[in-house]
Amino acid sequence: xxxxxxxxxxxxxxxxxxxxxxxxxxSDLKFAPLTFNPPDPLAFRAVYAGGLRAYVSEDRGLPIVxxxxxIHFGGLYLPxxxxxxxxxxxxxxxxxxxxxxxxxxxxxxxxxxxxxLAFNVGERTSTLTLSVLSKDLDExxxxxxxxxxxxxxxxxxxxxxxxxxxxxLRQANDQPGQVLSREFEKVLYGDHPLxxxxxxASLEGVTAADLKAVHAKYFYPKNIILAASxxxxxxxxxxxxxxxxxxxxxxxxKAPTFSKSFPSPEPGVYFVQKAINQGYINLxxxxxxxxxxxxxxxxxxxxxxxxxxxxxxxxxxxxSDEGLSYNQGSRFSTRWGFPGTFSGYVQTKSSTVGxxxxxxxxxxxxxxxxxxxxxxMDTAVNYYLDSFSSQFEMPQMVMSQFxxxxxxxxxxxxxxxxxxxFQAVTKARVQxxxxxxxxxxxxxIMIVGDFEPCNKGGDKWPGPLDKLGPMHRITPIDPMTGxxxx
Numbered sequence: 001x002x003x004x005x006x007x008x009x010x011x012x013x014x015x016x017x018x019x020x021x022x023x024x025x026x027s028d029l030k031f032a033p034l035t036f037n038p039p040d041p042l043a044f045r046a047v048y049a050g051g052l053r054a055y056v057s058e059d060r061g062l063p064i065v066x067x068x069x070x071i072h073f074g075g076l077y078l079p080x081x082x083x084x085x086x087x088x089x090x091x092x093x094x095x096x097x098x099x100x101x102x103x104x105x106x107x108x109x110x111x112x113x114x115x116x117l118a119f120n121v122g123e124r125t126s127t128l129t130l131s132v133l134s135k136d137l138d139e140x141x142x143x144x145x146x147x148x149x150x151x152x153x154x155x156x157x158x159x160x161x162x163x164x165x166x167x168x169l170r171q172a173n174d175q176p177g178q179v180l181s182r183e184f185e186k187v188l189y190g191d192h193p194l195x196x197x198x199x200x201a202s203l204e205g206v207t208a209a210d211l212k213a214v215h216a217k218y219f220y221p222k223n224i225i226l227a228a229s230x231x232x233x234x235x236x237x238x239x240x241x242x243x244x245x246x247x248x249x250x251x252x253x254k255a256p257t258f259s260k261s262f263p264s265p266e267p268g269v270y271f272v273q274k275a276i277n278q279g280y281i282n283l284x285x286x287x288x289x290x291x292x293x294x295x296x297x298x299x300x301x302x303x304x305x306x307x308x309x310x311x312x313x314x315x316x317x318x319x320s321d322e323g324l325s326y327n328q329g330s331r332f333s334t335r336w337g338f339p340g341t342f343s344g345y346v347q348t349k350s351s352t353v354g355x356x357x358x359x360x361x362x363x364x365x366x367x368x369x370x371x372x373x374x375x376x377m378d379t380a381v382n383y384y385l386d387s388f389s390s391q392f393e394m395p396q397m398v399m400s401q402f403x404x405x406x407x408x409x410x411x412x413x414x415x416x417x418x419x420x421x422f423q424a425v426t427k428a429r430v431q432x433x434x435x436x437x438x439x440x441x442x443x444x445i446m447i448v449g450d451f452e453p454c455n456k457g458g459d460k461w462p463g464p465l466d467k468l469g470p471m472h473r474i475t476p477i478d479p480m481t482g483x484x485x486x
Contacts, residue, residue, distance in 0.1 A: 036389045038415040041402040046234070049242045050249060053406065054226035055399040056234055063134045065230030066396045067141070069148055070403045073218035074124035076193050077256050084165060084198030085206045085214065086121040091161035092211060093119045093128070096153040098146045103157050106143055115140055117147065124255075124336050125407060134231035138240065145244040148224075151215055153208040162203050169200060169479040176280045176448045179476055183272055184282045184446045187474075188341055190263040199482040220250020225403040229395035260338065262286060265444045268469030272448045272476055279353035279449035283360060284343035285439055290334040296421040297429045298332055298437055303380040304430065305367050305438075306330025306344060306360075311379055313363045314344065324348045324356045332437075336408050342437065350453035355461030357445060357468060364440040371427045384422045391415075445469065 044055045075086030094117055095103035110117050115132035128148055132140035173179055186195045228237060288298060299307075306314035306329040318328045327347040333340035344360040392398050405414055445468055447454060457463035465471060478485040 050221040052221035055402040057229040057395040059395040068129040071126040084203040095157040098150040172479040227399035227403040282343040283445040287342040351458035
């Protein structure tokens, strides 16, 4: 045994010496290039009885199964007098029980099984997700499809959900960041379903019958895409799902159509008074849809401008050079079917609000006026290339992405061409899309803070704030009433 160990040690020393002879420092090390090809969505796509679409991946690594239902329904599809129904549906679909099960019984049984069932309604899609041990899959699917097909929305759980949502309305204006986001979008989108808000009255007006009507209209096989992964055989899962979906039908539903005509707010300062010692700031304008041909070049441009964490220009200038903030940057948000927003953002003490804004505006102008550097391009493009494979780490994440891709109408080769589109971005394209999609002279500057110290400014940038443009004093709404707060 001792001779074997000695031999292993000597062999290791020889190999180590050979390696050191080849590479004297880490930069000398050479590695074969790694390649990653994204999976083909069509290899995982299935269609079950009743037109129920699915993306399914066997994964025998752990004895767990996860199944999600992506439903084409969201809060955007609600009339103005039913705002808040989406939040109530999120809470009451499971807790309200089914025709044969109390909500508490469903939750207690899942707890006993060590599983989970969760539901959430978003802007245009809703998701019900089950996770159970593979040995409990039959019982888990019974609960999953019972909730998905037969919700009862009992009065007591619905009343509790209303009370919780009304309490959250009472606290909504306590959070400066929440006020900033809400009021920023209201100015950019105007009076539009994208900006409609729940009130106490609209929440109280939602009935169990309203929830059942929404369920009956949108929750049916052809309006749902499943995403499933875990310890199962595809044929077995298909049989289990088709058994539980038998007889489930529904007519065709068209999503509501919405105006894409939005106001053009006057550039300048929009100030929301709140007695705090910092200013919360968004400055920007409407952005682009993610289907825009410029999308990939815009992402690279924004990474360099303010989206690239510590490497970005805004972070370098505002945080590293001037020490004004721990939270700053820029973002191009996107939303399905609508232009998102562009916003430069920063949170800083009151006396440096104007100075921080001036720095962000200067960086917006600089990236429009001069080409970015080779180093900035390499960092930005490589970030998207190197992080690409992380989108495919977990099978359920991948199946859910494929389901969402089909739901939102993206092409099936979206991920196949993803990296090539980033690699095609040049310095000239970055400057081109910056000039096209960044409009610092048209920026709407939203500030939530204490007006007097913010307006006064400091040594490096003395006020008043109207040096940045015309001043608009904004009175936020009272979330309880939907009327201007007193």
